Amino acid sequence: MSTSREGDRDRDEEGRARNARPRDGLGRPLPHGAAGVERQPEGVVRTAAQSVAEAQALLDAGRPFHAHEVFEDAWKSGPESERGLWRALAQTAVGLTHAARGNATGGARLLRRGADGLVEWQGKGRGVAPAGLDTAGLVRWAQELAGEVERSAEAVDAAAVAPRLT
Template identity: 75%
Template sequence: MSDVSSGRNRDRDEEGRARNARPRDGLGRPLPYGAEGVARQPEGVVRTPEETVAEAQALLDAGRPFHAHEVFEDAWKSGPEEERGLWRALAQLAVGLTHAARGNTAGGARLLLRGATGLTTWRGATARPTPHGIDLTSLETWATTLAEKVEKQPPALDAATNAPRLHP
């Protein structure tokens, strides 16, 4: 569906919200209309924490951190208030890996560090080092180490090879 009332065409979803319908590659970059893309993650899916972690890990392992970010974002938006900081930080880690894999080293490193800080803050506030089996300490180390690597070693890195392990 398009919106032409503003004088320009905009893709819309079934509810009329602006949503780019262009296909996307594995790192979430828009491709030309008609190109073969990868399946997009449905938005607004409510999953259990265990389902969220399993689905996100599968996407990370497949080199699709942008799509893992969308899974974490669903948990962030639909989960209990006390866990929103956890899911937001995990989404930032996935987006940081996305940017690093796209070759945006500065943005990638910044988001990886922001996500690591979010995990540290959330863990400290809740005294929960392994919520839903997620090893936050190892993830913080992974993120800070990868941020340093990204800053020192442009260009883009392989997302699947550099994906984190959410469970020990």
């Protein structure tokens, strides 16, 4: 991707905004030239099992922002019947990202939104989630963490509170 500076925004060849700045492990932009964490490639098509395995490794490493990108790829490339599931998982990962950054309000809100999305997906009679995903356990995890984040209003250790996806 080539970028040009237009004002203070990085743009691709079509003029779409693309932030080429390096990012830290929680996805926060760093100054140009700083050493950052390697970003997840965008638009990767994976099987459900590959998505779950990669996202779990990223969550375990305390990188929920990057796990969210894996879930987002699954959401955009997966079967229509699974899109709500992957979108909800992406929202929980972003919620964990915000909670780890110390944004209790945003973290709790997105954790609950993701949990609600998982409940909605389950309620549509979808049957068993792909790749052994434990949707009921993930709903409990997200709701409990949302409450803890609101009560403490302190940044969480993303790796320490990461969920088990299966």
